Amino acid sequence: EAQVTQNPRYLITVTGKKLTVTCSQNMNHEYMSWYRQDPGLGLRQIYYSMNVEVTDKGDVPEGYKVSRKEKRNFPLILESPSPNQTSLYFCASSLNSGGYNEQFFGPGTRLTVL
């Protein structure tokens, strides 16, 4: 089944404890992206990657890191999480960055930083 998977689905952590949220897609997509979703603010892009070893900042990159060493994986790293990073996170992928390709979303990771 073609899908985007994320792990973990739920995470409660404390301020300053480094964490990684994994994202993997099995559709051979070139483009991958991370979003956060907050009430009243909608979906906001954190980072995106147009292909392996090519990443760039989205609208809200502060406090986050990403890497794209393999085509299928795009982990999101929080080096020193803070309470304002409590949010619902989504990974997405599309065939490429062309205009006509829809993005497929993962199931989400609900992160709480105490």
Next chain:
Amino acid sequence: EDQVTQSPEALRLQEGESSSLNCSYTVSGLRGLFWYRQDPGKGPEFLFTLYSAGEEKEKERLKATLTKKESFLHITAPKPEDSATYLCAVRPLWVGGSQGNLIFGKGTKLSVKP
């Protein structure tokens, strides 16, 4: 500034009561407009892509239309299972930068009562 605005924020319908959701956008050229459905706590699910003014697409009780400044999602004879948040996103023509990124509206939360 590229912007996507959805209205209304919330809509309550009785089962069978048809209505429309609006997505207005201001972008410097449009590569594509996308509609997604999102259930609580889940990732957005792709519904439609529209590319040019005058285009229409249908799926079951949903019909999406596009003009030069806005898109409508028409819901005909809705059922309770149509209850969800409907998201609109645009992919603008960028001069430089990523051509893959989406700009999302904040969504319309639809509730259909039996």
